[in-house]
């Protein structure tokens with residue numbers, strides 16, 4: 335459950351807790367392709383606490399989506415341990431795993447993955463029907479989720495009647511409708527122009543402020559900047575794990591020049607692309 339009681343960030347204060355929600359230890363994922371074995375994840379250990387906002391970056395093929403699929407319980411690792419809120423997932427049956435996924439995890443994809451001829455309301459209601467939520471309650475929950483992404487006025491629109499940013503917001507509402515405690519997003523702005531990407535990032539920021547644990551895979555340094563912690567993968571290994579030590583800034587703050595932004599100095603590895611904005615410089619814009 336997304337719990338906002340008493341831990342909303344005020345005035346940009348951070349709200350992360352030291353309660354681990356995700357504990358990965360020595361995880362590997364090997365894809366056997368004929369003769370060759372692809373080590374997509376190679377001895378990954380990673381703990382993420384409740385309320386953290388983590389960006390996962392790294393070059394193409396470095397294992398980002400594979401790691402997200404493991405975290406999202408969409409696939410099983412070859413070896414290693416993965417606990418969600420203390421529950422060891424490797425010991426669960428497929429149906430227990432599905433229950434845990436439905437309860438704890440919302441997933442947002444680059445290409446929205448919406449049903450083509452289905453209106454927004456219905457897209458968001460569907461996971462609730464699969465979960466057996468009674469009809470009236472499902473309708474109400476879907477309405478709340480659409481309101482959360484500011485799309486209540488577009489509930490009757492099909493994907494082809496919505497902009498790309500609006501489609502992604504429907505997908506986010508669908509991911510949120512079960513009140514998951516963890517929101518995973520794999521390149522959520524990858525198919526969007528920079529302005530609509532900004533809208534989606536603003537939404538993630540708000541969710542972070544409400545206490546959601548967020549993990550976002552991105553090629554976009556602006557998104558990585560918004561996260562409080564940046565994990566960099568290379569060849570299936572974590573090569574850096576940086577907390578950039580500054581208060582998470584709302585996109586609107588960045589546009590003002592980010593004068594509150596303080597870092598603990600240079601960031602190692604590929605996260606070095608995170609540089610301080612200069613006075614008056616427009617920083618909140620994808621290249």
Ligand SMILES: Nc1ncnc2c1ncn2[C@@H]1O[C@H](COP(=O)(O)OP(=O)(O)OP(=O)(O)O)[C@@H](O)[C@H]1O
Nearest residue numbers: 365367372374392393394395396397398399400401
């Ligand atoms: N289903 C699969 N079968 C075989 N190999 C796979 C499979 N999925 C991923 N791989 C391989 O595992 C490695 C990691 O892939 P992954 O999709 O996790 O990379 P990524 O970091 O998400 O890349 P991108 O930025 O291009 O999305 C790659 O070498 C890829 O070819």
Ligand SMILES: [Mg+2]
Nearest residue numbers: 398399400520
């Ligand atoms: Mg990927």
